[in-house]
Amino acid sequence: MAVPAERDAALALLPGLAEAHRHLHAAVWDGPVPAPVLERCRLRMAQLLGARRALDERSAAAVAAGFDDDNSAVARWPADPRLDDGARACLAFAELFVIDPHAIDDSQAAAVAAAYGEAGLVTLTTALGIWENQHRFDNALALLAGSSEEA
Amino acid sequence: MSTTPRVGSAVPGAPTHLGTARAHTPELTAAFDAMYAALLGRGTVTMDVKEAMRLRNAHVTGCGL
Numbered sequence: 001m002a003v004p005a006e007r008d009a010a011l012a013l014l015p016g017l018a019e020a021h022r023h024l025h026a027a028v029w030d031g032p033v034p035a036p037v038l039e040r041c042r043l044r045m046a047q048l049l050g051a052r053r054a055l056d057e058r059s060a061a062a063v064a065a066g067f068d069d070d071n072s073a074v075a076r077w078p079a080d081p082r083l084d085d086g087a088r089a090c091l092a093f094a095e096l097f098v099i100d101p102h103a104i105d106d107s108q109a110a111a112v113a114a115a116y117g118e119a120g121l122v123t124l125t126t127a128l129g130i131w132e133n134q135h136r137f138d139n140a141l142a143l144l145a146g147s148s149e150e151a
Numbered sequence: 152m153s154t155t156p157r158v159g160s161a162v163p164g165a166p167t168h169l170g171t172a173r174a175h176t177p178e179l180t181a182a183f184d185a186m187y188a189a190l191l192g193r194g195t196v197t198m199d200v201k202e203a204m205r206l207r208n209a210h211v212t213g214c215g216l
Contacts, residue, residue, distance in 0.1 A: 014189075014193065014194060016189050016193055017189045017193065017194070019189075020185045020186040020189040021184070021189075023185065023186075024179075024180050024181060024182040024185070024186045026183040027178055027179045027181075027183075028176065028179065029181075031176060031179060036162065042177065084188055090216055101212075102213060106155070106157060109157040109158075110157070113157075113158070117175075118158050118161070118172075118175050119161075119175040119176050121157070121158055121174050121175075122158055122172060122175045122176045122179075123179060123189075126173075126179055126180075126183060130183070130186075148202075150191060
């Protein structure tokens, strides 16, 4: 049987899994880390992993919070004067999470926690884990983008 | 790699471990666990194959848990 070309359709082959997947991805945006910060991290991770489908999506929560950056702006985050220390700490953490999570040091984790609390650090780390899964899922199955709600 | 948890326990009086660290985000953790259960408990891939994949993934990524 061929796998559908669209992410939601592929997940729909397993309805229980699809619902759990949708609920988990939605839960990330309800935590203490601002949605635009999370969205920059999600997109930066997608860039590093070559997840083109994810780069075409925007999370509804981030858009509702005013996020409208294009992908090139996300890539230039170190030079973006709009970003505060918390956003920078999250983006640096996200990049190392992809490149080498063993290289994350105590100060980088502490910087995220200083900005958004320990709940924020757990939220960010969990979010990065599930986005990495989704990016690799899309890449491995050559899927088209799903709904923005699941981004 | 640090062996000291970077997140404190969210459960008063309890030491920090994976469960008490994740307790900082109970709703997100519940959603994660539901997803994990859906992956492990359903589908046509047998449990022994899933466990072999999980352990192989942990080995490749250097996860000591």
